[in-house]
Amino acid sequence: MLNRLRTLPLFAAALLLSACGTSLHRAPVEDRNPQPARPSAPAATPVATPAAPDVKPPPGAENAGKPGYYTVKPGDALIRIALDNGQSWRDLAKWNSLDNPNRIEVGQVLRVVPPGVDAGVVSAKPIAAAPKTEARPLDAKAPVVSASAPATSASAASAPSAAVTAPAAAADEDGLSWGWPVHQPVSAGFDDQRNKGLDFAGKPGDPVFAVADGRVVYAGSGLRGYGNLVIIKHNNTYLTAYAHNRAMLVEQDQVVRKGQRIAEMGSTESDTVKLHFEVRKLGKPVDPAKLLPSR
Numbered sequence: 383m384l385n386r387l388r389t390l391p392l393f394a395a396a397l398l399l400s401a402c403g404t405s406l407h408r409a410p411v412e413d414r415n416p417q418p419a420r421p422s423a424p425a426a427t428p429v430a431t432p433a434a435p436d437v438k439p440p441p442g443a444e445n446a447g448k449p450g451y452y453t454v455k456p457g458d459a460l461i462r463i464a465l466d467n468g469q470s471w472r473d474l475a476k477w478n479s480l481d482n483p484n485r486i487e488v489g490q491v492l493r494v495v496p497p498g499v500d501a502g503v504v505s506a507k508p509i510a511a512a513p514k515t516e517a518r519p520l521d522a523k524a525p526v527v528s529a530s531a532p533a534t535s536a537s538a539a540s541a542p543s544a545a546v547t548a549p550a551a552a553a554d555e556d557g558l559s560w561g562w563p564v565h566q567p568v569s570a571g572f573d574d575q576r577n578k579g580l581d582f583a584g585k586p587g588d589p590v591f592a593v594a595d596g597r598v599v600y601a602g603s604g605l606r607g608y609g610n611l612v613i614i615k616h617n618n619t620y621l622t623a624y625a626h627n628r629a630m631l632v633e634q635d636q637v638v639r640k641g642q643r644i645a646e647m648g649s650t651e652s653d654t655v656k657l658h659f660e661v662r663k664l665g666k667p668v669d670p671a672k673l674l675p676s677r
Contacts, residue, residue, distance in 0.1 A: 609650025
């Protein structure tokens with residue numbers, strides 16, 4: 383019994399040493415797939431909504447829809463707007479303070495009647511003589527004269543041709559005395575949809591005459607489809623247009639008289655030699671045959 387009591391502490395000590403030895407030689411635990419620490423979510427930054435840019439209205443937009451004003455559409459040109467409203471493009475440029483008449487924008491609203499004039503009341507007044515000014519079409523080039531045309535000075539053309547035999551005059555309600563633009567017969571009549579004037583077939587160089595007194599408001603080739611074009615303003619009601627010329631013998635802003643030779647027949651922007659002749663009443667095409675005298 384005594385021996386058992388003596389050996390018990392020794393046995394306990396051996397167990398203790400055995401346990402200590404085991405813990406001293408245990409391999410450390412290593413995490414081979416460490417997980418990165420999750421960063422804390424940053425505080426949400428409020429997103430500022432960009433302010434809508436200020437859209438500047440086109441010039442003259444406040445006059446849209448008013449009588450006497452025209453809103454520019456895609457493809458418009460000032461010379462076309464002027465022709466369709468019975469005005470000179472230079473007047474339109476002046477009335478609308480256009481520094482560059484070649485630059486008009488879609489949506490722009492243009493005045494097409496003189497300032498201070500009631501658009502609903504248009505009086506016909508004869509064209510008074512005025513000093514000649516340098517002729518410049520919208521592209522700022524000199525009036526186009528075909529290289530094949532013989533040289534003819536504008537001053538030589540300023541006097542009516544003695545060869546013109548004026549037919550009996552026709553007068554309308556505005557007091558205009560009308561004549562024929564050429565000696566040739568009509569080759570294509572007026573059609574409001576397909577031909578807004580009269581066509582006359584001829585030979586290159588055949589003379590073209592002013593049908594009534596007036597002032598040249600355009601002489602150039604800036605209107606697509608018309609070739610070399612002369613436009614004469616006779617009063618506040620009527621314009622006449624002479625297209626496809628080989629040569630133009632008058633200058634812009636030049637006063638002309640009925641029967642005066644103003645151009646030579648040609649085929650510019652046409653597949654045949656012809657004169658295309660239009661009469662515009664307050665800018666709208668009308669049948670010239672109803673105004674020209676009988677032959």
